Amino acid sequence: MRAFTFERASSVEAAAKSVASNPDARFIAGGTNLLDLMKLEIETPTHLIDVNGLGLDKIEATTDGGLRIGALVRNTDLAAHETVRRDYGLLSRALVAGASGQLRNKATTSGNLLQRTRCPYFYDTNQPCNKRQPGSGCSALGGISRQLGVMGVSEACIATHPSDMAVAMRALDAVVETVKPDGTIRSVKIEDFHRLPGDTPHIETVLERGEFITAVSLPPPVGGRHIYRKVRDRASYAFALVSVGAIIQSDGKGRVAVGGVAHKPWRLEAADVELPKGAKAASGALLAGSRPTEQNKFKIDLVERTLGAVISEARG
Amino acid sequence: MTYASTVSMKVNGERRDLEVDNRTSLLDALREHLHLTGTKKGCDHGQCGACTVLVNGVRINSCLTLAVMHDGDEVTTIEGLGQPDNLHPMQAAFVKHDGFQCGYCTPGQICSSVAVLEEIKANLPSHVTVSLTERTRISEAEIRERMSGNICRCGAYSNIVEAIVEAAGTRA
Ligand SMILES: Cc1cc2nc3c(=O)[nH]c(=O)nc-3n(C[C@H](O)[C@H](O)[C@H](O)COP(=O)(O)OP(=O)(O)OC[C@H]3O[C@@H](n4cnc5c(N)ncnc54)[C@H](O)[C@@H]3O)c2cc1C
Ligand code: SF4
Ligand code: FES
Ligand code: FES
Numbered sequence: 001m002r003a004f005t006f007e008r009a010s011s012v013e014a015a016a017k018s019v020a021s022n023p024d025a026r027f028i029a030g031g032t033n034l035l036d037l038m039k040l041e042i043e044t045p046t047h048l049i050d051v052n053g054l055g056l057d058k059i060e061a062t063t064d065g066g067l068r069i070g071a072l073v074r075n076t077d078l079a080a081h082e083t084v085r086r087d088y089g090l091l092s093r094a095l096v097a098g099a100s101g102q103l104r105n106k107a108t109t110s111g112n113l114l115q116r117t118r119c120p121y122f123y124d125t126n127q128p129c130n131k132r133q134p135g136s137g138c139s140a141l142g143g144i145s146r147q148l149g150v151m152g153v154s155e156a157c158i159a160t161h162p163s164d165m166a167v168a169m170r171a172l173d174a175v176v177e178t179v180k181p182d183g184t185i186r187s188v189k190i191e192d193f194h195r196l197p198g199d200t201p202h203i204e205t206v207l208e209r210g211e212f213i214t215a216v217s218l219p220p221p222v223g224g225r226h227i228y229r230k231v232r233d234r235a236s237y238a239f240a241l242v243s244v245g246a247i248i249q250s251d252g253k254g255r256v257a258v259g260g261v262a263h264k265p266w267r268l269e270a271a272d273v274e275l276p277k278g279a280k281a282a283s284g285a286l287l288a289g290s291r292p293t294e295q296n297k298f299k300i301d302l303v304e305r306t307l308g309a310v311i312s313e314a315r316g
Numbered sequence: 317m318t319y320a321s322t323v324s325m326k327v328n329g330e331r332r333d334l335e336v337d338n339r340t341s342l343l344d345a346l347r348e349h350l351h352l353t354g355t356k357k358g359c360d361h362g363q364c365g366a367c368t369v370l371v372n373g374v375r376i377n378s379c380l381t382l383a384v385m386h387d388g389d390e391v392t393t394i395e396g397l398g399q400p401d402n403l404h405p406m407q408a409a410f411v412k413h414d415g416f417q418c419g420y421c422t423p424g425q426i427c428s429s430v431a432v433l434e435e436i437k438a439n440l441p442s443h444v445t446v447s448l449t450e451r452t453r454i455s456e457a458e459i460r461e462r463m464s465g466n467i468c469r470c471g472a473y474s475n476i477v478e479a480i481v482e483a484a485g486t487r488a
Pocket of ligand 2: 117119120121122128129130131132137138139140141148156157158159201
């Protein structure tokens with residue numbers, strides 16, 4: 001790990017300014033992704049700003065009947081929150097499907113959204129990777145691509161976003177609240193938050209340099225059955241090959257978001273519309289125009305079957 | 317600003333003041349600075365659970381957190397849970413049920429399992445919890461799922477589960 005200086009943020013504004021003024025500075029929240037990558041020197045910040053002491057660890061009802069989740073709320077606490085369990089069960093289910101108890105006790109809402117890909121070549125510093133080293137090439141194309149993306153991929157990168165929580169947030173239409181270094185605040189819809197790789201796979205979100213996430217808010221609850229199904233190589237403590245998060249109403253209508261297929265949680269309105277017709281129709285719409293590799297084309301069938309299981313569970 | 321910091325933590329009930337390179341993980345601070353070598357380093361990347369300790373009563377992977385981020389915190393390691401002549405009930409249950417072979421993962425397993433019972437008591441949900449709105453109950457399935465962050469290369473899992481069930485005081 002490279003040496004770095006360390007500071008505890010005194011305010012959101014000071015933290016944002018501090019990162020904006022030093023291109024090699026980073027916020028640190030739970031540290032479970034950043035420190036992992038720093039040990040491998042994939043991330044090499046020269047300055048860390050600890051944002052844990054800013055009081056952003058509260059979950060509050062909003063005036064419109066929704067919920068505002070502080071950026072530093074731990075994954076464990078979010079999954080266990082009474083309102084989340086009752087009204088946004090999909091979010092609890094997605095959270096507890098991720099990582100381990102120990103990791104969820106540290107991992108934060110903002111850090112989870114910003115965790116980086118698990119593409120094996122991103123981690124293998126001996127291999128080219130456009131995300132780790134822009135312009136060096138993509139080893140996954142023509143390499144081991146079983147885990148990687150099938151939707152919205154580019155010639156430069158076929159990585160996926162590994163978060164379970166983000167899939168639920170996409171289905172719930174969450175909004176990411178931020179503060180920029182100049183003090184302006186903005187709200188970014190979760191659908192616009194993560195970017196597709198295009199030819200700049202190293203730029204993963206719409207956040208600007210120093211822009212700080214203060215909270216994620218959820219609109220008022222929509223009812224329905226909340227189901228999260230994750231398919232992986234072992235029954236626990238593994239990233240998803242494919243995951244399906246759905247909210248299904250008693251009339252069969254609903255919404256569905258899928259993880260493990262793209263650089264962002266994947267949801268399309270056209271697929272939601274098809275949902276009452278069943279898994280084949282909905283997953284056909286969701287994965288229209290897919291560009292799988294020989295090794296990951298199984299994901300197309302897997303999404304359909306997993307969605308089928310989710311729909312039967314909702315009916316059952 | 318410098319590349320080192322001072323931290324003051326309460327470790328196993330005793331106040332410890334440390335001067336650490338900012339890069340020092342909590343795990344290395346415990347092992348290399350405080351010579352509390354009970355806590356083990358398996359992967360150093362959050363993938364095995366050997367480094368599990370309790371911070372303010374909550375289990376975390378000490379390899380994926382910086383010592384400088386724990387100023388003022390209370391840390392409990394396996395040495396603080398119990399000693400050879402004064403075993404914690406979970407330690408005694410692991411001995412009784414042979415919840416290990418080589419023992420390398422064991423301190424992490426024990427710290428984790430002590431916290432797991434607290435987490436179930438506090439009604440935190442897990443991936444196998446049937447209903448999110450009813451009380452979570454202790455069961456073998458709950459214990460297995462909640463312990464999945466602790467890998468055992470020797471595969472002592474079934475005895476580990478038996479030990480935890482016994483320590484929970486429940487026949488699940
Ligand atoms: C072994 C292992 C298994 C895992 N399995 C899963 C899994 O199955 N599913 C899953 O979803 N995840 C999994 N994870 C990933 C885990 O969920 C993430 O590491 C965690 O959510 C990151 O949160 P953090 O608070 O620790 O982030 P940090 O590491 O602190 O930060 C991550 C990034 O976010 C930035 N950041 C943090 N907070 C803010 C903010 N408020 N504003 C702006 N930037 C910010 C940081 O600068 C950093 O770049 C796993 C991790 C490990 C190590
Ligand atoms: S898929 Fe993306 S992250 Fe993986 S090697 Fe290619 S560029 Fe790197
Ligand atoms: S050493 Fe920390 S999880 Fe493996
Ligand atoms: S007892 Fe050997 S690794 Fe678990």
